[in-house]
Amino acid sequence: MNTGSSIASSAEMPAAKRRPRLWWRVLGIALPLLLLPLLLGLGFWQLERAAEKRQLEANWQARSALPAQTLVSLEGQRDLAYRRVQLQGRFDSEHTLLLDNRVRDGHPGVEVLQPFYDQRSGLWLLVNRGWQRWQDRRELPRIHTPEAQLSLTAWVYQSHETPLQLGAAPSQGWPRLVTEANPQTLWQRLGRAGFAYEVRLTPGPAALDTRWPPVNMSPAKHTAYAWQWFALALALLCLSAWQVVVSYRGARHAAR
Incomplete structure (x- = not known):
């Protein structure tokens, strides 16, 4: 009896050992194939974003060449992005906003935004005067605001992306x-x-550093990200093919 049971146990051992290996091989094939549609989707999404950014840059170029309009003439227009406007009035220096976490040329700084009363339309506008370097974080930067009446040219900014939040800032x-x-x-x-x-x-009266990029991220960067996702998808596809070859060779070897 003991001899028979030992023979049966030795016959079952190879099959039991092969089951975990089989599951790992199946997982090694299935997991990359499941991730492949996700990676391809992310790559094509980045290509779509690149196309959108190219269209925005084209709009920027076209509308930058148009003459500035009064704010009243913009009423009723739906797409206001990059439209140039002519303003006449004064700044409100008592309610200045400093947009934090703005880095240029490796230097920390802020964008200075101030209310501006446009006499032609009777409306207030939040005017971004540009970037100013912030050397000492222990003190708020000093902002000089012209007190005289000004004639300014600006363009309408509409963000197409969710702003990046880099930490809480004082709000009082x-x-x-x-x-x-x-x-x-x-x-x-x-x-x-x-x-x-x-x-x-x-660039003009009251303007600071106004080197505005038309888009936050260039089409070239989106295209580069897309090729990175496609490269990962190709690597996973090669991994799945390698797992299939290894499993096929293992099955042929076991059948001999």
Whole structure:
């Protein structure tokens, strides 16, 4: 009896050992194939984003060449992005917003946004005067604001991406340090009738560093990210093919 049971146990051992190996091989084939559609989807999504950015850059180029309009003439137009506007009025230096976490040329800084009353339309606008370097984080940067009446040229900025939040900023007192500029929220707090979008100055009176990029991320970067996703998909596909070959060779060897 003991001899028979030992023979039966020795016959069952190879099959029991092969089962875990078989599951690992199946998993090694199935998992890459399951991830493949996700990686391909991310790659094509990045290509779509690149096409959108190219269209935005084309709009920027086309509308930058058009003459500036008054704010009243923009009423009724749906697509206001990059539209140039001519403003005439004064800044409100008492309610300055400092948009934090803005780095240029490796230097930390802020973007300076101030309410501007446009006499032609009777509306307030949140004007982004540009970037200013912030050397000492222990003190807020000093902002010089022209007191005289000004004639300014700006363009309408509409963000097409969710802003990146890099930490909380103080929200009390003026100037106010913020991580996101929201004109409508500001007008509600101040009880003013204002334009719904931020406008950014072109070089001229009251402008700081106005080297504005038309888009936050270039089409070339989106295309590069797309090829990275496609490369990962190709690597997984090669891994699945290798697992199939190994499993096939293992099955032929076991059948001999």
